[in-house]
Amino acid sequence: MCGIAGFWQAPGARAADPAAIARAMADTLIHRGPDDAGVWVDLEAGIALAHRRLSIVDLSPEGHQPMRSASGRYVTVFNGEIYNYRSLRAELEAEGAAPQWRGHSDTEVLLAAIERWGLEAALRRFVGMFAFALWDAQARALHLVRDRMGEKPLYYGWAGNALVFASELKAICAYPGFRRDVDPDALALYLRYGCVPAPYAIFAGTNKLLPGTILRIEARDLLVRRHPVLQPYWTLAGATTDGVRTLSTGSAKVLTDELDKALRAAVAGQMVADVPLGAFLSGGVDSSTVVALMQVQSSRPVRSFSIGFSESDYDEAGHAKRVARHLGTDHCELYVTSRDALAVVPSLPVMYDEPFADSSQVPTFLVSRLARQSVTVSLSGDGGDELFGGYNRHRWGRSLRRWLGWAPGGLRRGLARGVASRPPADWDRTFARLSALLPRGLRYKAAGDKLHKLAGLLSADSDETLYQLMVSFWPDGVARRAAGYPLPPGWIAHGTPAALRSMPERMMYLDALGYLPDDILVKVDRAAMSVSLETRVPLLDHRVVELAWRLPLRMKLHGGQGKWLLRQVLYRYVPRELIERPKQGFAVPLDSWLRGPLRDWAEALLDERRLAREGFLDPALIRKRWQEHLSGARNWQHHLWIALMFQAWLDQWRSSPA
Numbered sequence: 001m002c003g004i005a006g007f008w009q010a011p012g013a014r015a016a017d018p019a020a021i022a023r024a025m026a027d028t029l030i031h032r033g034p035d036d037a038g039v040w041v042d043l044e045a046g047i048a049l050a051h052r053r054l055s056i057v058d059l060s061p062e063g064h065q066p067m068r069s070a071s072g073r074y075v076t077v078f079n080g081e082i083y084n085y086r087s088l089r090a091e092l093e094a095e096g097a098a099p100q101w102r103g104h105s106d107t108e109v110l111l112a113a114i115e116r117w118g119l120e121a122a123l124r125r126f127v128g129m130f131a132f133a134l135w136d137a138q139a140r141a142l143h144l145v146r147d148r149m150g151e152k153p154l155y156y157g158w159a160g161n162a163l164v165f166a167s168e169l170k171a172i173c174a175y176p177g178f179r180r181d182v183d184p185d186a187l188a189l190y191l192r193y194g195c196v197p198a199p200y201a202i203f204a205g206t207n208k209l210l211p212g213t214i215l216r217i218e219a220r221d222l223l224v225r226r227h228p229v230l231q232p233y234w235t236l237a238g239a240t241t242d243g244v245r246t247l248s249t250g251s252a253k254v255l256t257d258e259l260d261k262a263l264r265a266a267v268a269g270q271m272v273a274d275v276p277l278g279a280f281l282s283g284g285v286d287s288s289t290v291v292a293l294m295q296v297q298s299s300r301p302v303r304s305f306s307i308g309f310s311e312s313d314y315d316e317a318g319h320a321k322r323v324a325r326h327l328g329t330d331h332c333e334l335y336v337t338s339r340d341a342l343a344v345v346p347s348l349p350v351m352y353d354e355p356f357a358d359s360s361q362v363p364t365f366l367v368s369r370l371a372r373q374s375v376t377v378s379l380s381g382d383g384g385d386e387l388f389g390g391y392n393r394h395r396w397g398r399s400l401r402r403w404l405g406w407a408p409g410g411l412r413r414g415l416a417r418g419v420a421s422r423p424p425a426d427w428d429r430t431f432a433r434l435s436a437l438l439p440r441g442l443r444y445k446a447a448g449d450k451l452h453k454l455a456g457l458l459s460a461d462s463d464e465t466l467y468q469l470m471v472s473f474w475p476d477g478v479a480r481r482a483a484g485y486p487l488p489p490g491w492i493a494h495g496t497p498a499a500l501r502s503m504p505e506r507m508m509y510l511d512a513l514g515y516l517p518d519d520i521l522v523k524v525d526r527a528a529m530s531v532s533l534e535t536r537v538p539l540l541d542h543r544v545v546e547l548a549w550r551l552p553l554r555m556k557l558h559g560g561q562g563k564w565l566l567r568q569v570l571y572r573y574v575p576r577e578l579i580e581r582p583k584q585g586f587a588v589p590l591d592s593w594l595r596g597p598l599r600d601w602a603e604a605l606l607d608e609r610r611l612a613r614e615g616f617l618d619p620a621l622i623r624k625r626w627q628e629h630l631s632g633a634r635n636w637q638h639h640l641w642i643a644l645m646f647q648a649w650l651d652q653w654r655s656s657p658a
Contacts, residue, residue, distance in 0.1 A: 062103025
């Protein structure tokens with residue numbers, strides 16, 4: 001895992017010392033690559049590439065980047081891993097197309113593969129996570145490439161007559177003359193989703209490269225600042241369409257065998273490293289499956305890591321410990337106090353560069369910091385919910401939509417008012433008293449919050465509106481400078497593939513297309529890389545993704561339970577009783593923190609006069625929800641965290657050098 005940066009300057013706008021600029025950009029990414037650094041410049045072409053290296057495979061100087069291909073045609077800076085690089089290397093050798101190898105890095109194999117098969121054909125062969133820049137000296141063209149599912153980040157934009165790009169925005173901000181004007185549409189989207197979805201970025205004129213996409217720009221495009229050509233080489237829409245049209249018809253056992261085999265192969269491929277390796281373990285289905293498949297294929301105890309909180313409603317460390325004991329891993333857990341967690345909050349704007357408001361960013365950072373004390377690479381279980389139907393909305397969204405279809409509007413509005421009239425804490429107490437009488441599937445933690453959110457969904461009049469309400473936070477209008485809420489290409493505005501006929505499938509598709517790369521994977525990447533830890537996500541091996549879409553929906557949602565087939569794989573290695581419990585998530589007690597130790601900090605950021613002076617957020621709406629939260633009338637923790645993370649980011653952005 002590394003950090004990349006660079007730029008391509010048009011003639012007439014060349015900097016005096018491009019190498020120094022590129023080096024300064026890369027130095028902002030030292031956390032992504034503390035082991036080595038390099039810069040390559042072609043003064044005549046005006047191109048500069050810079051790299052910060054976290055050494056994982058081939059620790060020798062032969063893995064140094066920027067790296068030039070054997071013929072000299074291509075130069076690359078690469079962030080990520082090509083997990084099947086050894087088999088590709090053997091294939092090149094068998095075809096007589098291998099260069100005189102300098103080392104054994106996957107970057108060298110990447111360059112040789114592109115020289116042999118061309119960029120798109122090589123990408124179709126790659127199994128991995130990556131973001132890289134490729135300069136083609138022969139064609140005088142620059143390519144930026146991102147992996148299929150969006151595990152690794154890549155930003156690009158214009159600064160004067162130069163195209164600039166980097167793994168993180170802080171590196172682009174280091175380019176002289178880059179303008180840091182807040183994009184009002186990106187801000188509006190952030191307030192709705194709690195993250196800035198691709199292709200938007202928080203600064204105007206800057207974008208995130210979409211997953212599975214090649215950006216190509218040639219010299220003639222650079223001269224007129226023409227928008228680069230964007231070409232997908234793999235799409236989730238294509239994978240889902242192909243999958244549902246060729247659904248597997250085998251028995252539950254046959255499909256469990258098939259999924260088990262695919263997951264074993266993905267996990268084994270991602271256990272290759274020349275440095276210590278471990279895994280995050282929460283004790284849930286996804287992380288337990290990954291760790292179980294690591295352990296069964298390892299000759300020594302796998303190192304596993306979890307953190308716990310003193311607040312019992314948010315503590316999963318005990319579950320993780322029992323799973324680790326059963327599997328025989330070398331388990332490390334750390335119980336953190338609220339003070340430990342709160343100490344992370346001031347660093348979040350720097351860590352994430354853009355406003356980002358998934359509050360599980362805090363425990364994700366803490367477990368990453370814990371793991372980094374022992375390992376350099378950690379596998380995680382992210383992706384299981386999106387691929388196998390793990391979110392509550394996947395299970396009960398269809399039933400809710402069916403109910404909304406026949407219930408009169410007046411009845412729905414009255415029910416919503418009735419639910420909202422009681423604070424979430426009252427509903428929590430009611431559900432606690434009734435817990436023994438309720439079916440296991442209805443024993444939710446934070447039941448009051450879920451009921452209040454349900455009340456907000458009762459106005460939905462279509463599947464699309466219902467999903468939009470499920471994943472949205474602030475309503476239209478809170479962003480004062482935005483004309484409206486433009487939707488990211490490929491999201492709800494563009495619909496879902498016609499082959500997806502059921503609501504759960506459409507929701508899973510949209511989650512995998514948007515929420516997964518723009519929230520979950522951003523959260524993990526920035527938190528882990530802030531402590532120089534590489535994370536790998538075996539469930540997002542594209543072959544596993546394609547297999548998941550070939551599974552019938554009944555193999556995912558079965559008997560009122562999500563991730564059914566994935567659970568059947570897990571139960572081959574871990575007893576059912578260690579796993580079966582209500583879904584908890586990787587959360588923090590944000591609601592009580594905002595009323596307690598974070599109250600003064602939040603009050604300063606949400607000061608009405610400050611909000612009015614800055615002009616980004618509607619002061620009246622923000623203050624109303626803040627007062628309702630403080631009084632206990634409503635739990636607006638997530639909405640307020642979104643506003644607070646923007647305000648904290650705004651402070652950091654204004655205080656950092658231009």
